Amino acid sequence: MSSAVRIHLDLREPERQTVRVSLSWSPETVHQSWQMPVWTPGSYTVRDHVQHLHSLRLESEGGPVPFRRVTPSRWQADLPHLAPLTLSYAVEARNLTVRTCHLDPDLASLCLAGLAMEVEGCRWSPHQLTVSAPKGWSVHVPLDHCGEGWIAADFDALVDSPVHAGSLDVRHFRVLDHQHQLLLIGTPPGGWPPRFFDDVIAVCEATCRLMGTPPPAADRYQLVLILLENGYGGLEHDHGAVLHYSWAALEKPEGYRQLLQLIGHEYLHQWNVRRLRPAELRPYNYGSAVISEGLWFAEGITSYFDLALTLLAGRSDRPTFLADLGDELSRVQLTPGRRVQSLSDSAREAWVKLYKATATSRDTQVSYYRLGAATAFCLDVRLRQRNSSLSSLLRRLWGSHGRSARGFHRGDIQALLAESDPTLSDDLATWLDQPDSLPLEACTQELGLRLDPLMRSSPDPGMTLRDEGGAVLVSRVRPGGPAATAALVPDDELIAVRGRRLRRMTDIPGLLKGSAPVPIVYARRGCLAETHLIPDEAVDRWLLSWDPGSNASQRALRDQWFQIL
CATH class of the missing domain: 2.60.40.3650 (Immunoglobulin-like)
Structure with a gap:
């Protein structure tokens, strides 16, 4: 040649x-x-x-x-x-x-x-x-x-x-009569779970049912799984994916389920983002950053469905899916940056923000993966109220743009939404462009669910700490929180609390108990100073659960939503 x-x-x-x-x-x-x-x-x-x-x-x-x-x-x-x-x-x-x-x-x-x-x-x-x-x-x-x-x-x-x-462990498996290859690098201490290979097949087949087609990679799909002591991540390709995962996490039931979800996430990317691609990324420009707001759809929609694929595959149940989705929504609710950065800006600014996050990034940024998944949830609920679904929209967009390798724009998604209800197109524009605009509480209520805050069991100082070289340093200060009111800033060294020498950050909760204000001695640029801190209450996490007071209409919509397809 x-x-x-x-x-x-x-x-x-x-x-x-x-x-x-x-x-x-x-x-x-x-x-x-x-x-x-x-x-x-x-x-x-x-x-x-x-x-x-x-x-x-x-x-x-x-x-x-x-x-x-x-x-x-x-x-x-x-x-x-x-x-x-x-x-x-x-x-x-x-x-x-x-x-x-x-x-x-x-x-x-x-x-x-x-x-x-x-x-x-x-x-x-x-x-x-x-x-x-x-x-x-x-x-x-x-x-x-x-x-x-x-x-x-x-x-x-x-x-x-x-x-x-x-010297790799090479396995072969079939998905809808298509030959796939699995490269295993590393082995869990206790060996692979007995049903691991069957579970992988089930998740891949569930993904095909979600999309209504055989795998686009056909017989050339190669899944690479590298086990590490610590690690998590994946990268999709047209004909495969490379995954890193912690063998320690694999020993826990929730860790095993998370691995199956990661496999499903990357497998779904065969359709969404590899072939159904934002227009700005078709073709790729390898020489510079390429700005695209469509990353929220590529990753957010995929992140939403990866939580459901184990349910669709029969490898988890409804309460487990609800718990996993609740964890995702909780992370969004606990990110102050959702009030500052819009979802479309989160995608556009990925090049300089998401992949270069610092300890304080969450105060001004939000992940388009997580906020995108929350947006997908709201879209799904609203579409199901109109006898449609997000999975149906994804399949239709695949048929109109993915099969033919046409790049899609926001307008293509809005046009499909408008076919169900023109107001949904306007809603999407608001959710994409306006920070903190998702109707999460309303959408959970429409399914007969509750999203409730669970408060922290100990006083909240409004700051995140780290141990470094025998010193306790401030990593992040929550805007408007107790530490901010006490004029503490990141990289301040906390020397003493209530007159007690501070040796490690795990000592803080015990020293905060008691009457307020709490005297704190700290060092900034090598100079000692003193301040007083008044701890307050803060949300530890948000819980998504069944609403015992839900009506028949809400329960019917919830049952339909649980069908996924």
């Missing part, structure tokens, strides 16, 4: 945690340009993968070709003639996440957005991948085999195909 761009990954020195990369192609013009992606699709922040690159060389007919750097991640060269080119470089692979690259003597987990260069003019040309791995390793890529390697239809398909290598 002479027109293909050929990329080779050399993993044969895993102890150096460095991948040697070579890229070869036949130029058609003397002016050549190439760039490394600055972000990983599915993870919306600029990561500057180029920071891990070194030893870049360009050669033609065995000799070096001069080139120049025009941006931190882009280079250019003017060629003396049109001979084949080879670009070689090394990339340090020491970051084990689903969106970056890691190599060690046991494992390679590689995200090609952090390794592959996009050659200008070759983006839509085939890319042929080969890998040299240590002896005894197997290499797995969700691409079609071609000779000794794999072939990608274009650069997008290449970047979208994670590479995993090592």
Whole structure:
């Protein structure tokens, strides 16, 4: 395949945690340009993968070709003639996440957005991948085999195909007669739960029922599950997903259910966000951040349904689903930033806020995952009151935009809502653009449910603390809370409370008990000062539960809502 761009990954020195990369192609013009992606699709922040690159060389007919750097991640060269080119470089692979690259003597987990260069003019040309791995390793890529390697239809398909290598546990399973591959990296201390593989199949099949179609990835779906001591996350791909999960969490019933929900979340992304994609992300621009408010739909809708997939799969029950949804709604209610940042702005600002959160971010920001899921809940309730459902809307949008790979806009969603009731289109605009505008209490009441606050059992100082080097420091101060009134700010060191030396933050609750105000000695920039704090009550969490006083109409709507489809 002479027109293909050929990329080779050399993993044969895993102890150096460095991948040697070579890229070869036949130029058609003397002016050549190439760039490394600055972000990983599915993870919306600029990561500057180029920071891990070194030893870049360009050669033609065995000799070096001069080139120049025009941006931190882009280079250019003017060629003396049109001979084949080879670009070689090394990339340090020491970051084990689903969106970056890691190599060690046991494992390679590689995200090609952090390794592959996009050659200008070759983006839509085939890319042929080969890998040299240590002896005894197997290499797995969700691409079609071609000779000794794999072939990608274009650069997008290449970047979208994670590479995993090592001594891996490879399993196969079928979903609606389609062959899938499961790569297991790591083993739980007590072994895999007896029904684990059956449960995975059940969740995947439930997702297909939700969407009303077989899996879009067909026979090429590859699910990679990496168990870690601590870790949680996933990244979707057209033909698979890579998941990180804690083996310790897996030992608990709620942790096991959360893993199944994570699998369902990433499996649903085959439809929503990979193929049914916001218009601004079709096609991807690998060279800069791409602003899209549609991320609330891509992640929020998916987050809402992932809670229900275990119920739809028969792996949980209604009270459990209600508890999981209640936890999600509680997190939204406990985030002060929902009063400051709108849902559409949360999506637009993901690049500079959500993925770069600090201890105080929750005071001015809200996650489009969680607020998006709460918005999905409200949409679902309102649609069901009109003999429709959110799942029906998602299937219709898939049929009109996902199947044909058309990017969708807000207006496309509003048009579908308006078919049920024009006021729903206006409601969505309000919920997206106005902070703290969701009618959560009304929607729960319409289902014969209650969303009630549970107060903290101990006095609330209105601040979050951390232990650091034997000192107790303030990490966050709740706006308008007791610590804010006492003029404390983040990074203040608390020295003493009620005349008692403070050694660790776990001592605080006991020292706050008693009469108020509470005298506190603190240090700021090395200078001692004193203040007085008056603790107050605060909501610990919100509980979603059945309303024993619900009427027949509310119970009927609730039963319909529990059907999910």
